[in-house]
Amino acid sequence: MTLSNISIVKESQAPLLQVQDVHTTFNIKQKGTYFWQKPDTLKAVNGVSFELFAGETLGVVGESGCGKSTLARTIIGLVRANAGSIKFGDEEIVGASKKTMRIKRKDIQMIFQDPLASLNPRMTVGDIIAEPLRTYYPEMKKSDVQDEVRTMMKKVGLLSNQINRYPHEFSGGQCQRIGIARALILKPKIIICDEPVSALDVSIQAQVINLLQDIQQEMGLALIFIAHDLSVIKHIADRVLVMYLGHAVELGINEAVYGNPTHPYTQALMSAVPLPDPIAERNKVIQLLEGDLPSPINPPSGCVFRTRCPIADSECAQIKPVLEGTLDHRVACLKNKVEL
């Protein structure tokens, strides 16, 4: 999908996935507490909303611990949301029965960060890729399963004669291709890629990203692509969601978020992205974030970024900003707003 036609698509098309005010918390027992003491509540995802359209790539960025993986795991049903709504088409996923979740999981698959760790070392590559097919279609003939697996292996750039090998016999990049083949075998509509290339050598990263993009085009997939590397997101994403301490602070098309970052947190993040022009790169000012990331157990009142924000005032401690703006660009800030 090209960037320029995103708005047109958004106006004419219902979202494939609609995430509305989702909260996911974990109960944490601090060291040294007694068994009768109540656990603390860690707010990993704190009221996040966004939508995902068919065929698009939504990049999710934010510093470590801001809740990117928990958001992904909530969408796929690996952890339960405490509140909010996640609609896949017309179907509500939050609070859905195991049976409904099982059906939906066929359409939403995930690729994980550490390719080798995410593959069962005792299974052959063929069995790893075939496993989802066998689970969802137990009546499928063995030879048909094998054919599907071989086709998928070819599609992701693996040799089909490697079907009986074990994960440890493959490089990191090849293991990620196995993970991609496994995620694709059920022909899902959405793939959530959680830092899929950050454990790989730089030279291999581009190959895996290009593979994902080719497959996305061919199969019309929507991707949610989580990454630390802002240059990767700039390259791959149609739209970008910026998260801070469990909150969505900015959401917009790539051109808007990278070209006109508006939330002070996004501005600080984007100031670290290398510029192609060497003179501009030499002269640019990187905005360093001061202070530590607050604890998600006890987040600041009002705007969660205010304790590190260069433009926050007393109002920011009182009022919690929500995402506001246009379809193409929304920002959750009381001071910096998107021009309407």
Ligand SMILES: Nc1ncnc2c1ncn2[C@@H]1O[C@H](COP(=O)(O)OP(=O)(O)OP(=O)(O)O)[C@@H](O)[C@H]1O
């Ligand atoms: N299973 C869990 N139990 C308790 N706390 C958790 C659990 N999973 C995540 N957390 C906490 O939730 C918060 C968000 O973590 P999460 O892994 O979602 O962030 P992230 O943005 O994906 O970080 P990273 O980029 O380092 O993977 C963190 O404070 C983390 O310690």
